[in-house]
Amino acid sequence: MKEIGYYNGEMGLLNEVKIPMQDRALYFGDGVYDVTFAYNHHLFAMNDHLDRFYNSCRMLEIDFPLTREELTAEIQKCVDAAETDGAVVIYWQSSRSNSKRNHVYPDPSNKPTLLITITEAKAMDYSIPMKLITWEDTRFFHCNIKTLNLIPNVVASQRAKEAGCGEAVLHRGNQLTECAHSSLLLLKDGVLIGPKLNELILPSISRKHLFEIAEELGVPTEMRDVSMDEVWNADEVIVCSTTKVTAAADTLDGKPVGMKDRELFLKLQKAYFDRVEREIGWKLG
Numbered sequence: 001m002k003e004i005g006y007y008n009g010e011m012g013l014l015n016e017v018k019i020p021m022q023d024r025a026l027y028f029g030d031g032v033y034d035v036t037f038a039y040n041h042h043l044f045a046m047n048d049h050l051d052r053f054y055n056s057c058r059m060l061e062i063d064f065p066l067t068r069e070e071l072t073a074e075i076q077k078c079v080d081a082a083e084t085d086g087a088v089v090i091y092w093q094s095s096r097s098n099s100k101r102n103h104v105y106p107d108p109s110n111k112p113t114l115l116i117t118i119t120e121a122k123a124m125d126y127s128i129p130m131k132l133i134t135w136e137d138t139r140f141f142h143c144n145i146k147t148l149n150l151i152p153n154v155v156a157s158q159r160a161k162e163a164g165c166g167e168a169v170l171h172r173g174n175q176l177t178e179c180a181h182s183s184l185l186l187l188k189d190g191v192l193i194g195p196k197l198n199e200l201i202l203p204s205i206s207r208k209h210l211f212e213i214a215e216e217l218g219v220p221t222e223m224r225d226v227s228m229d230e231v232w233n234a235d236e237v238i239v240c241s242t243t244k245v246t247a248a249a250d251t252l253d254g255k256p257v258g259m260k261d262r263e264l265f266l267k268l269q270k271a272y273f274d275r276v277e278r279e280i281g282w283k284l285g
Contacts, residue, residue, distance in 0.1 A: 001084030006116035008098075011078060014117055023113055024095045028103075029148040031095030031113075032056035035242050036205075037121045039282035040085045046072060048205045056146045057094060057112075061105070064094050064112050071114075078116045087121035087282050089243065093148065121243070123284050126269070129250035129259065130166040130239055134228070135159060137170035137177045141199045156180040167239055169231065169252065172200070176226040182244055183207040186226065187236035187261050192268070196223045206240040206272075213271045219264070235261035238268075245284060246272050 005017030024030040034053040036044050050068050057064045066074070075090060082088055097110035135156040140149075156168035157180045168180040176195055178184055183204040185194045192214040197203055214221050231237060237249040237258040246269050250259050273284040 001082050001086065001088070001120060003120070004078045004081050004116075004118040006074065006078050006114070008113055008115075011081060014119070019115065020098045022100060023098045024101075024106075025093065025113070025115075025148055027101050029150075030060075031093050031148045032060055032062065032146050033091065033093035033148060034146055035089065035091050037087055037089050037242060037282075038079050039087045039121075039280040041076075041079055042280035043072070043076065043079065043090070044276065044280050044282075045205055045209070046075075048208065052146060052203060052205065053092075053094075059142075059145045060096075060147065062094060062096055062112050063108070064114075066114065074114065075116060078118050082118045084120075087123070089119050089121045090116070091119075092116045095148075123282075124244060124247065126247055126285050129248045131164065131251045132167050132169050132179075132237070132239070132249050132257075133160050133163050133165050133253055135168040135170055135180070137172045137200070139170075139200075143177070143200050143202055144198065146202060153180045163254075165251075167249075169228075171228050174228050176228055176231055177201055178204070179239060179241075182239045182241035184231070185210060185238040185240060186230060186234035187238065187258075187264055188230065188234050190261070190264060191220045191222055193222045193224070193226060193230070193234075195226045204240065206242055206245060209275065210238070210240055210246055210268065210272060213268060213275065217267065217271060219268065232257060234258055236265045238265065245276065 003014035005014040007017050007019055034049050036049045093115045094112045097106045099106035099110040139152045160168040170177045177200045211221050240246040277283050
């Protein structure tokens with residue numbers, strides 16, 4: 001396949017597309033992004049991802065110029081240019097503008113930018129449970145906006161890698177928030193549990209889907225404050241994100257967690273995999 005890059009209407013090979021030095025994403029991280037995947041040119045869950053993208057733009061007061069239909073068409077054009085029937089990761093972002101560095105917003109004549117990348121997607125090996133670490137959540141109070149400002153997430157992810165783990169579980173004191181680049185859900189006594197959505201937690205599309213699937217299967221759900229004690233004592237610890245879809249974890253800080261309700265977890269996981277296959281034809285697991 002070809003890895004594709006796109007910037008403000010210019011499309012080419014990923015390593016050849018240029019970005020102006022005055023894009024506000026470079027100076028301030030002044031922008032938002034979203035991620036989904038496609039298989040055989042079919043985009044997954046675009047309505048959900050577009051909802052979140054445009055909501056992030058609204059909360060950062062970025063007047064993104066393209067309609068949903070126009071943005072989808074540009075993304076589809078890039079996916080098609082990758083020349084593969086396999087799975088690809090779709091990343092797109094918009095910064096406030098390409099303009100001279102100034103903390104205040106630029107003149108409205110400087111329109112928001114659009115950057116798109118298309119890269120190869122590879123499904124993880126779901127037969128191997130994930131290993132996690134805990135990490136104090138030091139992010140600001142706009143975690144519900146999918147902004148480009150991800151330094152605490154980057155550092156937490158690096159600490160997880162150094163520990164031989166796949167994710168870092170973020171917490172504020174004893175309160176669970178989410179992972180560095182995923183959501184964290186629990187199964188306890190047959191109930192799917194996740195932290196309630198607020199300014200500390202990104203409204204994950206995969207999390208949203210998993211709650212929908214649980215309700216379709218008649219599995220009780222709860223969204224509320226969740227303590228780290230509950231994570232340690234959960235029947236199952238579930239990591240979900242666009243790239244991971246839904247995966248189980250078996251260790252946290254080197255100690256065993258979860259893996260006590262395999263039947264229910266695998267039922268939920270299979271239902272999510274089936275949803276992906278129905279929508280775009282990609283067979284996971």
